[in-house]
Amino acid sequence: MADRRAVVTGASSGIGAATVRALRASGWDVVGVARRADRLAELEAETGAVAYAADLTVQADVDALAEWLADSGPIHALVHVAGGARGTDRIEDGDPDDWQWMFDVNVLSAQRLVAALLPLLRAGAAESGHADTLFVTSTAAFTPYPGGGGYNAAKAGEGMVAHVLRLELNGEPIRVIEIAPGMVHTEEFTLNRLGGDAAAAARVYEGVENPLTADDVAEVIAFSLNLPGHVNLDLVTMRPVAQSAQHLLARGPLRVRGAERL
DSSP states (O other), X not given: OTTOEEEEESTTSHHHHHHHHHHHHTTOEEEEEESOHHHHHHHHHHHOOEEEEOOTTSHHHHHHHHHHHHTTOOOSEEEEOOOOOOOOOOGGGOOHHHHHHHHIIIIIHHHHHHHHHHHHHHHHHHHHSOEEEEEEOOGGGTOOOTTOHHXXXXXXXXXXXXXXXXXXXXXXXXXXXXXXXXXXXXXXXHHHHTXXXXXXXXXXXXXXXXXXXXHHHHHHHHHHHHSOTTOOOOEEEEOOTTEEETTEEOOBOOOOTTGXXX
């Protein structure tokens, strides 16, 4: 993969940073994009990825990223991990500013990146035979739950960006992949969603045996990108075994039923 270059957003922490590491480990040239330049610099020193600081909710930053990338050649994969959630209020109690932020960071950032980087992806596909766009959404994109209205709506919107893009690119050698994780225990996602309440964030994962990690999701992302170019994983839904559905979460050790009789 030494001749293939991926742009990974949300690269300063969590799934994004883990994806940079996973792709570098499998030989990709990687550009890690996020707002926090200090975190990116640490990742650059660790992995050899190239860091680029940008706020994807600002059109001028996205345009500057596209111009900077174009100066150094085509790209072969866009991995859009950046996103997030704010709040767990009922719809009637929700803060429109939180909803606006979630729409900007999850949906509009996806549209901005596709519009800006698709010419470079087409150049990459023409050079090497195919290119990829990959969107990390969530099981919240298709499973509603009380208190999730804003995030449900935002991730459903991002999922639809991927679904429509796949149709619009029909006939071109550009894959459109959606990875939709369930419960993932990262250092920031739930903490940020709950306004920095560390105790409340810890309770979300309390007693859950082996929630997904950022590395788990990154491994699936790398696998999907490293498949032969004619194989498209339209949608991968992944959850920890303890989470059978959005509303059905086992807390406590997983045990085989009747194990005491075996």
